[in-house]
Amino acid sequence: MKKPGAKEISRNKVAGETPREIASEFRIFQNLNSKCQKNTFSMVLSPSIPDGDKLSNSDFAKLAGDFLKRMKLDDHQFISFLHTDEKHKHLHIFVNRIDFNGKAYKDHFISKKAQRIAESVAKKWGFTTAKEIQQQNEQRLGNYIKEAHQRVLTVMPRDINDYAQLMEEYGIQTHRRIASDGKVVGLKFQIGEETIKGSSVGREFSAANLQKQILKNFEAMYYVEQERRKRQRIKPTKKPRMRF
Secondary structure: OOOOOOEEEEEEOOOOOOHHHHHHHHHHHHOOOOOOOOOEEEEEEOOOHHHHHOOOHHHHHHHHHHHHHHHOOOOOOEEEEEEOOOOOOEEEEEEEOEOOOOOEOOOOOHHHHHHHHHHHHHHHHOOOOHHHHHHHHHHHHHHHHHHHHHHHHOOOOOOHHHHHHHHHOOOOEEEEEEOOOOOEEEEEEEEOOEEEEHHHHOHHHOHHHHHHHHHHHHHHHHHHHHHHHHHOOOOOOOOOOOOO
């Protein structure tokens, strides 16, 4: 409520004007169910920036109502606030988990349920869905990583550690998950604040496949280089010891 630009959008069966008053009203019914400890839901609806910019305050109120109705929480006490202090407009919804009869709303897999319903609401409103945004981001990150990957291979990295150092030159950090036996068993790439699993970039970027690819690339380029040296009558260099 105190954030700059915060605005109340909607409420149901709540009369209080301050956080203390609203919390007290929630507790009236929460006290009817002493067994339930986690008795307030906090949810965030965050349309994409272009979609959020198209919505009026009234639209955000309807959006909250649509979401809560599908969640079957529209008859519970709730209050929602719109935050506009950042470019990304988003809606905070606080819902009393305890209804007016003292019954607690079942929270089994509620996060997945809320995500699924938010996805269906987004489709109904014609928004870009969270899944579509994720896919777009993964494609964008994946394309950049693949381009850097091809350039790095031409430098003949000997192992995954050499590879990771070379990828850093393109602003890409390669996080390696190492098993107790010292083998790299998982990969995650990071560009700035964004991360993506290796397997999400492509099947060939899983930990096992990438290491095989690096080894195969090194051996192929090594022998090409030796053949070139032979043709030019240059004494072959000793093959370096591999670290795989």
